[in-house]
Structures are given as C-alpha cells and as structure tokens.
Amino acid sequence: MPREGILIENPIERLSGEQVRQIHGASIDILNDPGLLCFNKKAAEVFQANGAEVSAISGSGTPCWGVKIPENLVAGALESAPKTVKLGARNPDNTLIMNGDEPRVFFITGSETNIWLDVDFSTYVSKTDPSKEVKVPEFKPRRGTVADLCDSAHVCEQLETVDGYIRTVNIQDKDITEDNKDVNKFFACLDNTTKHVMSGLTSLKQLDNVVRMAEIIAGGPDKLKENPLISFITCLVKSPLQFVDDTTETFMEVCKRGLPIVVSSSPQAGTSAPIKEAGIMAQINAEVLAGITLGQLVNRGTPVLYGSVPVRARMDTLGDSYGSVETSQYNIDCVQMARFYKLPNYSTSGVSDVKIPGQQSSIERLFSDIVVTMSGPQFLHCAYGLLDCNSVFCLLQAVLDDAHFKMIKFFLKSPRINEQEFNTVKKQIKEVVATPQKMFINYIRPVMRSGEISPPYPFEAEGEVDSVFALANERLQELRAKPVEHIDPETTARIFREVPGLLARLNVHKGDG
C-alpha cells in the first residue's frame, strides 16, 4: 500500500478560472515572443527539429540560441506528460502516487543547504534571583558532511509526517569531490531512509552510476522502472527565460532514462521576474512549460512534476524572502496552474528567512505550510528544518516541523458529520441532560484513543516556562537512537563493487562476516 498523504477535499484557490486561462495565455505569448534564451546546443536542436523557431544569438561570447516555442508544441507536451507520477521507495509501503487532478498532498524535505546547524543547551542563572535558572539553546553553524546527511536521512525516516526525502545538506567533506559527490549523497540517503529519495546531480558523468546504484537496490533496470525509488530535480531554467547549458544537458539525459524528474523554476519577483503577481506567474509558468515541453520532446511519456519555487525579493537586500506572504501566494497560484494542466505539482512552503529556530521561524513556516498545503500540491517540498532561506539546515527544527505537520494533517481530516453520528450524539445529549452533573466526560473515553482527538502539543512544558527546544531536542535524541534500516549486506557489497567512488566509511557492513 502506498503512503496516503492527505487529501484536500476543498483546496483553496486564489485564481478564478478566467485568471488561470489568462496566465496560460500570457505564458504562451511569452514563449513565442520573446521566447527562450537557450545556452544548450542539443536542446536548441531538439526544439528546432520539432518546429520551434530557433536562431543563433551572437555577441555574448557564449553560444546561445533564441527559441520561440509555438503553442502546439506546448499542447503536445501537456498531452503526453503523464498525469500520474509514481515515486517509488526502498520500502514499497513508502511509495507516493501523485495524480495531477487529485489534490493529495505529500510532505517532503529539502533543499540542499551548505550549513548544518548544531544545537547545544547552556544554563543561565538570573543575576537578581540566583535560584532561577533557564536553559537556552545555542546554535552553532558549520559545513555539512556526509555523516550529517546520513543522520538527517535517518531522523527523517523516523518523522511520521515526512513522506519523502530530498537531501537536506550539501556534503562538503575533504574527500568529497565533484566526481564522487553524487554517488555518495544518493547512497547516504538511500542507506538511511526507506522513503523516496530525490536529489539534484552535481556531475552528469555520475548519472549512470547513480542509476546503476538504484537498479541494484530495486532489483534490476525493469524493477527500477516499476519502483522508481529515486528521482531528480534540475534547475534547467535561470530566470528570466534562460535554459542553462549544463543543467539542461542533465535534464535531457535524465528524461532519456525515463526516471521521474522535477522541472523546477525559481524566479524572484522584483529581480529575475516582475514584482507584479501577474508578471511572475506568467513568467514562471512559461519557464516550467518550456521545460516540460523539452522533456517530452526528448522522451515522450517522461514522468515530470510541474516544479515551482517562486519567491519575492527582500526590499532591504534583494535576496530571497521565502517568509514573505507573497511567496505563499505565488506558490498557491502555481498549484492551480499545475492542476489546470492535470500535472502533479512540486510546490514550496515552510522556508524561513531567519537563521536560527525561534519565533520568527515558527510563524513564517507555519503560515506558509498551512496555506500552501490547503491549496493541494501533490509534492510539497515543505522544507523540514530549513532556515535562512535555503542556506541552513537544523534537525531540531525538522523535529518541530513534524509536530506542526501533525496538527495540519489533523486539521485537514474530513468532518464526521453524518446520520450515524447524529443518532449517537442525540442519544448522548438526552442522557446527559437528565443527569445532575450534566457533563459529557464519560463519552470522551471511547474516542480518546481512537485518533479522533488531536494530541496535545508534544513539547509543552509545565508551569510558566517555555521548554519547547529542550523537549524537542530530547525527542531528536530519541529518534537518533532508533536503529537504522540499512540496505542489506549483500546488496551493499554489490553496490560497492559495481559503483565507483563510494567512500569506504559509508559501508556499515564492511566489518561483517
């Protein structure tokens, strides 16, 4: 049985049907004029061979082609792109089935950050009243390592609401190079979680090694097609409207192999896209449609996710402001656009602008997590543990995020309003009104342990203190101590024999036998 996710029965929509069609029309106009700037020759040739108007652009010193994509190419791609995408998993019970016209949400981690945030607790004593002590979390940033990635994958395996895993931290060990980074990051993830694993690629040269690793785990090439336990995300688009040479190449190669892939665009309203909502929406939609079109031209039927990571610029620095309210608005708009095309959507929420966990982080992420979830994206990259936009990852924050996603999932359960319920409660009301105490407490117990009553916030302290961080840290340590469900020794040995570049220290079975 695949994972259930959470079905949003009445997804919130910001756009009217007319506005959705207007955005689509504007995107089609943009793809035709000015069209794309394509820095990848093969992609330009694919577009040209299929009827796009392609012209070489000279003068910049870098080979570049102007590509004007006609509406019929886009329409053909939207027709051939699968409306259902299956993301497999090492444990088949963690499979994710995403239907483009069904707002069933799955919560996924990510993105790749450079900084890993450790947390430690110091005790401070009041100067005025030495009997008063308070434990204060202190956060220490450092560069992420492959051991951190293993740790993160293992903890996220234990977090109940996490449906799938995007690598959370960039591995920057001294013995990690461009040539071995991809195999090691995929192995670190796959060996420490049985959930679906998605990642980007650092080097196209490593693609086949990564695919080979996944094939060995799945049981062969055909089994991997049946159970695609890995998928890829590529930022082939650089806004505005540019196809980058190397990521476009990677994108096309993944498409040729038929594995699921996210066509992701991340324009920033105010700098790389217009500040106006209509502008960023028309542009991001054009960019994603162009990517989907290229993918389908390369390999019809390639499973793609409509990937949207729109963000508004900060006015003080012109950096990203994922915590801004507009960012959630853009993401919800994108969910609607993907649903209009009946394609599964990859959307973003939960990213905070602040550098450490705290009140700002809680407010920003909970706000966007609630509203974007309620719009019904299939693949919600909801940024467990992510801070400082996309720069910092903190496992303690991921544990806190899991707690609030439990609340969100509970909130989105279907109302239990039906004749049977009314018959039961009318009887209860009649009985209780006839008693001297007139309390319904006796009727709580049968439902108290049935899952019908939401659990209390798990990190609530007693008395007039806030111990959320300390209690969440205790929970984190409990999760860390749980046994890891590694890949079996035989499969691991085969991976290490057949896939070059893996770090010996990642083989947890190397001393066995």
Place this chain on the structure above:
Amino acid sequence: MSEDILSLLKENVIQGRKTGEDIGIDESLSGTPGVVDLVNSALKDNISPELIIKEALTSGMEVVGEKFSTREYFIPDMLASADAVGAAMDILKPLLEASNVETKGKFVIATVKGDIHDIGKNIVAILLKGAGYEVNDIGIDVPEEKIISVVRDDQPDYLGLSALLTTTMTEMDVVIKSLKESGLRDKVKVLIGGAAVSDEYAGEIGADAFCADAFQAIRALEEFEGA
C-alpha cells in the same frame, strides 16, 4: 477466590468501568461486570469492606494516579475511575458506618450565589469521592444562608467554594464572614477554587487554601490531615 475478585475489581477501577456497560481501555472487558457488580459479589463472598477498599479501590486508584502522572491517562480516565470508586463507596458506606469505620472526611462543595459554572466543581466532587471523601455536592448558585445551614447541620470537615466570575467571587468572602458570625469558622476548613480566584485572594478573605485544580484540592486535604 477473594484474591481473584479483588484483583478483578482493582483492574476495573483502573479501567474506569463502573458498570458492565462501560467501555474501559481494554476492549476485552466489554460486557463483563464492572466495579458496582464486583463490589456486590465481593460482599456476597464475605470479603470485608475494609479489604475491598484497601486491596482493590485504593490500590486501583494509586495505579490510575501513576498512569496519570506519566501521561498515559488523562482527566477523563481519572474521572471514570473516581466515579466507579465513588459508586463503590456508596455501597460500602452503610457497612462502614455500621462497623464504625470512618471515611477520610466529609466535604461539602458548592458554586456560590450568582454563579452557575460548575464543570470544575463537578470534577473536584468526583475525584474527591473517588479518593475516599464523603462528598455532599449542594449545587450551583447556592446562597450564603444555605451554605451556612448545611455546614451547621452536616458538620463537614471541609467546605469547598467555587466561582468562575470576578463578579461572583466576592460571595466567597460573604460566606466566610457569615461562618465567623455563626461561630462555625473554626469547625470547618474552607477551600476555594475557580478561574477568578487565586492564592492571594484566598489569603485576603481568610480561606484555608486555594486549589487550582482537583489534584491540588486532594493535596491540600492530605496536608490538613497530616497537620
């Protein structure tokens, strides 16, 4: 035999099953006799009321208390168990009186005049009864004259006054002054509770204790007993 029935009785206290119709936590007990039936069976088997209280009711409530402190149980569980024990005590009370065994104490409880909010008062009444106190709940919106009259006639060890509203909490002061004027103040400990009142207010009006919840009330009573 007596061990079997006492053990079953204790388990049903832990499960909070007053009667066979009650649903406890362990579904396998559904339809089997609850505390009331088991107490009657135990008495038929000539098991003494003192042994029933000690080996089944009190020890069962101790387990419930432990489960509550570890958050395995919540207030509705505590209340169900206390309610079951309260029903058992109603059966045992005449037998205890006949053999001159005293209860932990008499407790009169009321929501004061002008106030009809009684959820907290009811919870306190159920838990105190389950804890072995003889509870006389005289209701809501109770005028000072009636409270004085009950205290005079019943001679309780404790008087619990409840008020939710800031506009009605002053009635507690009226009751305490009236107890003094009637010469009854020294004969009864007065405990106050409710959202509007506080430890500070208890001190101001001369109450013996402020109880934020039912558990604090039980602790306060235990302290009075130990004093």
